[in-house]
Amino acid sequence: MPKSLYLDLRRRPDLKIISELVHPGSRVLDLGCGDGSFLQMLREKRNAEVLGLEIDQQEIAKCIANGVPVIQSDLDTDLDFAEDNSFDLVILSQTLQQMRRPDQLLRQIVRVGRRAAVSFINFGHFHCRFQVFFAGSMPRTTQIPYQWYNTPNIHLGTIRDFQHLCRHLDIRILQETPIGFSFPLLTAAWPNLFAVGCVFVLEKA
Amino acid sequence: MLIVKPQNFLLPAPLPLDCGRELRQVNLRYETVGTLAPDGSNAVLITHALSGDAHVCGRHTPEDPKPGWWDEMVGPGRAIDTDKYFVVCSNVLGSCAGSTGPRSVNPDTGNPYNLDFPVITIRDMVRAQHELMKHLGIRKFLSVVGGSMGGMQAMEWAINYPDQVDSVIPIATTSQLSPQSIAFDWVGREAIKNDPNWNDGNYSADHVPEGGLATARMLAHITYLSDESMSRKFGRELQDADSYSFDFRRDFAVESYLEHQGRRFVERFDANSYFYITRAMDYFDLAARAGGDLARAFAGTRAAFLVVSFSSDWLFPTAESRKIVRALLRNRLNVSFCEIQSAYGHDAFLLEADVLGPMLRDFLANRLEAQHA
Numbered sequence: 001m002p003k004s005l006y007l008d009l010r011r012r013p014d015l016k017i018i019s020e021l022v023h024p025g026s027r028v029l030d031l032g033c034g035d036g037s038f039l040q041m042l043r044e045k046r047n048a049e050v051l052g053l054e055i056d057q058q059e060i061a062k063c064i065a066n067g068v069p070v071i072q073s074d075l076d077t078d079l080d081f082a083e084d085n086s087f088d089l090v091i092l093s094q095t096l097q098q099m100r101r102p103d104q105l106l107r108q109i110v111r112v113g114r115r116a117a118v119s120f121i122n123f124g125h126f127h128c129r130f131q132v133f134f135a136g137s138m139p140r141t142t143q144i145p146y147q148w149y150n151t152p153n154i155h156l157g158t159i160r161d162f163q164h165l166c167r168h169l170d171i172r173i174l175q176e177t178p179i180g181f182s183f184p185l186l187t188a189a190w191p192n193l194f195a196v197g198c199v200f201v202l203e204k205a
Numbered sequence: 206m207l208i209v210k211p212q213n214f215l216l217p218a219p220l221p222l223d224c225g226r227e228l229r230q231v232n233l234r235y236e237t238v239g240t241l242a243p244d245g246s247n248a249v250l251i252t253h254a255l256s257g258d259a260h261v262c263g264r265h266t267p268e269d270p271k272p273g274w275w276d277e278m279v280g281p282g283r284a285i286d287t288d289k290y291f292v293v294c295s296n297v298l299g300s301c302a303g304s305t306g307p308r309s310v311n312p313d314t315g316n317p318y319n320l321d322f323p324v325i326t327i328r329d330m331v332r333a334q335h336e337l338m339k340h341l342g343i344r345k346f347l348s349v350v351g352g353s354m355g356g357m358q359a360m361e362w363a364i365n366y367p368d369q370v371d372s373v374i375p376i377a378t379t380s381q382l383s384p385q386s387i388a389f390d391w392v393g394r395e396a397i398k399n400d401p402n403w404n405d406g407n408y409s410a411d412h413v414p415e416g417g418l419a420t421a422r423m424l425a426h427i428t429y430l431s432d433e434s435m436s437r438k439f440g441r442e443l444q445d446a447d448s449y450s451f452d453f454r455r456d457f458a459v460e461s462y463l464e465h466q467g468r469r470f471v472e473r474f475d476a477n478s479y480f481y482i483t484r485a486m487d488y489f490d491l492a493a494r495a496g497g498d499l500a501r502a503f504a505g506t507r508a509a510f511l512v513v514s515f516s517s518d519w520l521f522p523t524a525e526s527r528k529i530v531r532a533l534l535r536n537r538l539n540v541s542f543c544e545i546q547s548a549y550g551h552d553a554f555l556l557e558a559d560v561l562g563p564m565l566r567d568f569l570a571n572r573l574e575a576q577h578a
Contacts, residue, residue: 069540
């Protein structure tokens with residue numbers, strides 16, 4: 001059987017944090033699941049009942065090869081198939097910034113899942129701020145290496161923006177775990193300035 | 206070269222039908238390729254579409270000019286690998302390629318049934334296949350795989366025999382025939398009825414309603430293609446001449462193509478079977494049997510599903526497959542769904558072996574592995 005290698009969780013600390021949120025035997029939906037290797041891991045390590053949504057035909061073929069159930073979906077339009085609270089955890093990892101309407105998707109995921117885990121890329125990071133401030137151009141990072149005109153990441157925001165949006169949507173933030181590759185103390189103290197990303201655990205208020 | 210032999214199975218008992226009648230002395234023409242594993246885990250049933258037959262792959266004789274209808278997908282080393290799986294394909298009840306149908310002899314009268322043949326349903330076809338399954342000593346199919354009307358049968362298997370199918374792969378299909386499709390079927394049958402040879406189905410073998418049947422086929426064939434595939438394949442090309450004829454003989458390549466398709470179809474298909482099989486599809490409506498709720502129709506189903514649609518299929522479009530997927534997910538079944546990008550229209554399920562093949566191969570391999578785990 002063709003098997004993709006498990007994700008290297010050291011390179012994706014956000015997924016490591018999310019994997020620890022998955023209770024054994026729980027039902028997990030991953031939005032934008034790629035080749036399904038993260039779900040494959042959750043199934044084998046956490047005995048989770050998994051489902052992935054993915055838009056790309058080639059990635060879907062890989063999910064099928066990995067034995068991960070996957071539904072071809074456009075997250076901007078196709079989440080209405082799922083009933084309220086039909087998943088224990090809905091995962092959205094580094095995808096929110098690609099949505100046409102992040103606010104509508106957030107509403108959907110806290111409807112469909114009892115809890116949602118959102119891994120968010122922070123454009124309030126000092127590196128991004130420096131690029132705008134000193135170089136006078138839109139930030140490019142190793143996580144998001146695109147130019148402003150060809151980027152699929154059409155809705156970039158900061159940790160503070162995300163917190164405001166959740167308040168606005170009546171979504172409760174149960175937990176937030178900032179991720180920084182350096183300066184751990186500064187990251188903990190000023191996440192919006194020093195964290196490259198953040199994992200939020202959400203539920204409907 | 207893979208040589209396969211057509212076989213016949215005479216049902217031991219009368220077959221009860223959805224219409225309330227029963228059929229005596231039902232024969233099923235079928236072919237098998239590969240070997241059934243000692244634990245019986247590797248049997249795959251392939252269900253065919255409207256005009257298909259039991260000859261899914263390989264050749265009947267070394268001189269046979271054409272292989273079976275899904276030879277690109279099924280065979281030794283192919284996606285549905287007959288070195289690995291025991292593949293079964295039978296001609297549907299009501300057809301004209303070896304199984305009992307309206308042109309078969311009615312044992313009560315000694316004459317062909319013609320329109321005295323009972324109206325059958327997709328579920329009746331599956332009920333007959335289930336008898337064949339028992340006859341072959343198969344306890345559970347690893348998968349039932351079919352495109353178009355074959356996909357309808359595959360879903361009926363999952364619903365009616367939940368313990369006897371591990372997985373189902375409905376391709377380019379629908380849970381209920383749309384009014385548009387019913388309309389196409391109606392016009393096709395009207396074309397046959399208006400043929401001077403029709404005689405209410407009591408035509409003789411040398412005076413078949415071939416004009417009507419060819420017209421029905423040409424009409425249906427358009428629904429199997431797409432605007433894009435026709436533009437690519439024919440454009441506005443003229444067939445023989447360099448300029449218009451200024452009369453009503455065929456000028457265009459697409460006209461010539463349809464004419465050819467109609468003529469070829471008449472050589473291998475029967476008008477009465479066309480009536481019965483299109484009617485079976487007209488009546489196909491899984492939700493209707495569950496009070497209009499498709500999710501409830503799948504309530505007892507346990508199989509894993511791989512649902513596939515094609516982007517340019519306007520006969521059974523992606524939205525129809527999505528309805529099926531949604532109903533399956535409501536039942537928390539193991540479901541995967543992919544819409545394959547293709548310009549070939551409905552016929553893509555026969556033509557996109559390069560993309561569809563690997564998906565089927567991997568899906569089946571995982572199901573087989575899970576059986577042994």
